[in-house]
Structures are given as structure tokens and as C-alpha cells.
Amino acid sequence: MFLWMANNDLDCSAALEVIRATIEEHCPPGVLLDEEQVNSQYGPTLLGEAERHPQRLLPP
Numbered sequence: 001m002f003l004w005m006a007n008n009d010l011d012c013s014a015a016l017e018v019i020r021a022t023i024e025e026h027c028p029p030g031v032l033l034d035e036e037q038v039n040s041q042y043g044p045t046l047l048g049e050a051e052r053h054p055q056r057l058l059p060p
């Protein structure tokens with residue numbers, strides 16, 4: 001079970017890296033928060049990282 005969770009975390013982390021790179025490539029600078037801002041607003045988890053992306057892309 002723990003091996004599956006570890007693999008799942010690695011897969012999620014890799015997917016989030018691809019999403020982040022795509023956003024950075026196609027959006028204006030400053031759209032994404034830096035890691036410290038993300039950790040303070042959403043928490044230092046993969047879910048926090050995942051929550052950050054759509055909220056920064058959608059208009060207020």
C-alpha cells in the first residue's frame with residue numbers, strides 16, 4: 001500500500017511540474033505564486049500545489 005502511495009505522489013508531483021511549466025511558458029510572468037506564497041496560502045502539500053493553478057488562471 002505504501003509503495004502505491006509513494007508512486008502516486010511521484011506521479012502527481014511530475015504532473016504538477018508539467019502543468020506549472022506549461023503555465024509559465026504560456027502566461028505572463030507573475031501569474032503563479034512562488035513556493036513560499038503557495039505554502040502560506042494553500043499548505044506545503046501536493047493538494048495545495050494543485051489548488052493553486054486554477055485559482056491563479058481564472059479571472060476574479
